[in-house]
Amino acid sequence: MQRQSFLIGLGLTAFTTVATLGVSISPSFSQSNSSVTTSAQVTFFCREVFDSATVYQF
Numbered sequence: 001m002q003r004q005s006f007l008i009g010l011g012l013t014a015f016t017t018v019a020t021l022g023v024s025i026s027p028s029f030s031q032s033n034s035s036v037t038t039s040a041q042v043t044f045f046c047r048e049v050f051d052s053a054t055v056y057q058f
Helices: 002-030
Strands: none
Touching: none
């Protein structure tokens, strides 16, 4: 019984370690390389916005 508890604890520890490493590594793989090629290009989106506090349109 004590050995079974030890093995369950060891398995949970191993699973937690692998899951933590997997989550910490995965964001670096999801980043696209398009930002590297267009780093000097800036795009602006302009639209009219109404500020209800000052009753002005910007």
